[in-house]
Amino acid sequence: MRTALQINNNEKINASLLFFVVLSTQIGVGIHGFQRIIVEDVGNSAWISVILATLFSHIAVFFMIKTLKLYPSNDLYGIHQEIFGKYFGNFLNLIYITYCSFAFYTVIRNYIEVINTWVFPNLAQAFISVSLLILVIYAFTGGLRVMVGVCFFSFMVSLWILVIVFFPLKYAHYNHLLPLFHTDFISLIKGAYSMTFTIVGFEIINVIYPFAKEKEKASKYVHLGLLFTMVVYLIIIVISTVYFSEAQLKKTVWATLTLFSVIKLPFIERIEIITICFWLIIILPNLCLFAWSAYRGVIRIKKIKETTFILVFSVLILIANIPILTRAQINRFDHYFSQIAFYIVFFYPFLLYMIALSKKLLKKRERSN
Amino acid sequence: MKKEKLFIVLLSCILLMGCADQKILERIGLVTLIGYDVEEEEKISATVVIRQINPEFQSKVEVQTETENTSKGTRISIDRKTAKQIAAGQLRVVLFGEDLAKKSIEHPIHTFMMNNEISTSIYLAVVRGDAQSLLAYPYENVTDVGQHIYNLIDHNIEQQQTISSTLHEIVRDDYSDVRNFALPILLKKGENIQLDGIALFKKGKMVGELPANDIFYIMIMTNKLDNGTVELTLDGETLNNNKFKDEQLQIAVDSIKTKRKIKVVNSKQNEFNLTVNMDCRLLEIDSKVSLTDPKVYEDIERAMSEKIKKEMMKTLKYSQEVDSDIYGFGEQFRSQVRDSNLTEEKWSELFQNMKVNFDVNVEIVRNGVFE
Numbered sequence: 001m002r003t004a005l006q007i008n009n010n011e012k013i014n015a016s017l018l019f020f021v022v023l024s025t026q027i028g029v030g031i032h033g034f035q036r037i038i039v040e041d042v043g044n045s046a047w048i049s050v051i052l053a054t055l056f057s058h059i060a061v062f063f064m065i066k067t068l069k070l071y072p073s074n075d076l077y078g079i080h081q082e083i084f085g086k087y088f089g090n091f092l093n094l095i096y097i098t099y100c101s102f103a104f105y106t107v108i109r110n111y112i113e114v115i116n117t118w119v120f121p122n123l124a125q126a127f128i129s130v131s132l133l134i135l136v137i138y139a140f141t142g143g144l145r146v147m148v149g150v151c152f153f154s155f156m157v158s159l160w161i162l163v164i165v166f167f168p169l170k171y172a173h174y175n176h177l178l179p180l181f182h183t184d185f186i187s188l189i190k191g192a193y194s195m196t197f198t199i200v201g202f203e204i205i206n207v208i209y210p211f212a213k214e215k216e217k218a219s220k221y222v223h224l225g226l227l228f229t230m231v232v233y234l235i236i237i238v239i240s241t242v243y244f245s246e247a248q249l250k251k252t253v254w255a256t257l258t259l260f261s262v263i264k265l266p267f268i269e270r271i272e273i274i275t276i277c278f279w280l281i282i283i284l285p286n287l288c289l290f291a292w293s294a295y296r297g298v299i300r301i302k303k304i305k306e307t308t309f310i311l312v313f314s315v316l317i318l319i320a321n322i323p324i325l326t327r328a329q330i331n332r333f334d335h336y337f338s339q340i341a342f343y344i345v346f347f348y349p350f351l352l353y354m355i356a357l358s359k360k361l362l363k364k365r366e367r368s369n
Numbered sequence: 370m371k372k373e374k375l376f377i378v379l380l381s382c383i384l385l386m387g388c389a390d391q392k393i394l395e396r397i398g399l400v401t402l403i404g405y406d407v408e409e410e411e412k413i414s415a416t417v418v419i420r421q422i423n424p425e426f427q428s429k430v431e432v433q434t435e436t437e438n439t440s441k442g443t444r445i446s447i448d449r450k451t452a453k454q455i456a457a458g459q460l461r462v463v464l465f466g467e468d469l470a471k472k473s474i475e476h477p478i479h480t481f482m483m484n485n486e487i488s489t490s491i492y493l494a495v496v497r498g499d500a501q502s503l504l505a506y507p508y509e510n511v512t513d514v515g516q517h518i519y520n521l522i523d524h525n526i527e528q529q530q531t532i533s534s535t536l537h538e539i540v541r542d543d544y545s546d547v548r549n550f551a552l553p554i555l556l557k558k559g560e561n562i563q564l565d566g567i568a569l570f571k572k573g574k575m576v577g578e579l580p581a582n583d584i585f586y587i588m589i590m591t592n593k594l595d596n597g598t599v600e601l602t603l604d605g606e607t608l609n610n611n612k613f614k615d616e617q618l619q620i621a622v623d624s625i626k627t628k629r630k631i632k633v634v635n636s637k638q639n640e641f642n643l644t645v646n647m648d649c650r651l652l653e654i655d656s657k658v659s660l661t662d663p664k665v666y667e668d669i670e671r672a673m674s675e676k677i678k679k680e681m682m683k684t685l686k687y688s689q690e691v692d693s694d695i696y697g698f699g700e701q702f703r704s705q706v707r708d709s710n711l712t713e714e715k716w717s718e719l720f721q722n723m724k725v726n727f728d729v730n731v732e733i734v735r736n737g738v739f740e
Binding site for chain 1: 379382383458459482485488489490535537538540541542544545546548697700701704705706707708
């Protein structure tokens, strides 16, 4: 079966850019309110759960890249087809495409909810979705290299937010962090599990890996990206723990944004409004790359043009965005999504690697016989 | 050509987004201050200070009062009375009448937290008497009462003359099981509005108050000071100097830097060590005291430590009586004692019976330019 990808050198990207790709797909809408969910499980030891979750993501990435290395010029979709044959492989591909589309939808839905709650209560959802989708279409039609460029710039121009988050430390009570290590291990694992929604995004590696120029360096940059994300999440969770009291944190829907709302700069009083609007730039790479990774799967099943795909995709997302969901419904949706994401992102790569490895070994033995 | 057209369409889409939800300054009234009072039949009355920006004339300040069941209800009825749309994004201060504070301010606080328009850095305070009469009075020297009260509270907090009472801190302590909060009290005195003491709260209810002179002691027990000022009356006999035996010695110190440390020494009996280290500059003292002798400083330092210790004990005793832990002893207990499993009731009981060993070390680092 001819599934190997033929990628021209001018379509490839530098391995070092994978750092920005991983970072900007991981950090999205989850960071707005992940504190509440973890603190519910582990209290003031939430930061340990963040580290644990990152550890698991390193393991997952390790297996993902191991699998991809077995088929160096192929992505997850091709590997599926190669291992499981055309029909079952395509069925798995379909699942993964659906997952990517749902990820896209979750990001856009959560962002709209934030915009509607904090900035423009009366703005129609469809209006925000159209504006976002136009941007996505614009970047998408530029091709992968443009999207990776978006990742890079989205990282560079949002660095100031990392400075801003330190301002609330004026009201910090550092003893909120004490006593250390008083939570049992099971709760810590549970907390790490609750991080799923916030930490996923790095599964983009499954699809983007064949596009990296220097494959041997790729894994280094991916792991570095994961580490940097951990640093960002750690900073936010520690600041939130010392800034809020535990019971208050459990009641705060978007703790990161509430954190910003106490900051008063001489030239701007409500920095959180700016930050929320600015978040558009942070979620844009999320949206682009999820759409792109869905597209990579779709062309395996049926060859269609990029433009046709993104237009159809956008229309579908727009239609899905028309019914108004209540906050409770969105939360439930996020919950289900993160459960599914856990299996697809953390559990499945391990399984797939085992299957791929045994298949390879079997083949080798057949050949040697 | 096709690309250019697409570009123009996209560009205009992006630019037009700015028109999505307009709020034009001249067409809105900015609420800068809200005062809540309790009325009969469980109703809440809100007094609102609205600042209206007018491009041609001087900005106008309007005070409106309405009584409704909920605070949003009062906003609707105030909207009915004003010519401009009301916007609460510039709210800076919220005042509570004394009667409402004694009943509970938890509900209005929760309302503020739910509202995204309101920043968590606004100040809260209690008004002696009712908020409406404080706000509606036509002060001679004050043109914008909202801004005036904001500045009054803000500069006092900046200079650490009163406890910081931002909405965030109040909510943090209110939801915490092991900590209570305090708010400054405002008082209308003749033509002036002034800060007058501190109201202690327990679960959103005002349970007691301490006079303005005690604020300093609360401050040094609660957090560290960077720039405080205090005036003390020392007993002459503590100075070891026969000259002042029966006199009261007035001194004033400023540039006070303090560090406080709370340590649990015995978790069974709930015993704490409270250490306060204080550096300061001597600013005012009776001219008869000779400052050339280094021994005199030691005496003054010792006398000051004694005095501060005594005052702190008094304030703490009162707080224990009304059961309001605004100093954070409970938090220290929770963080220093493993598996303490503090609940609200448990801490409340422990707090009332706790023992604190005070240790105050004052050091006069420098004095003025003339000895």
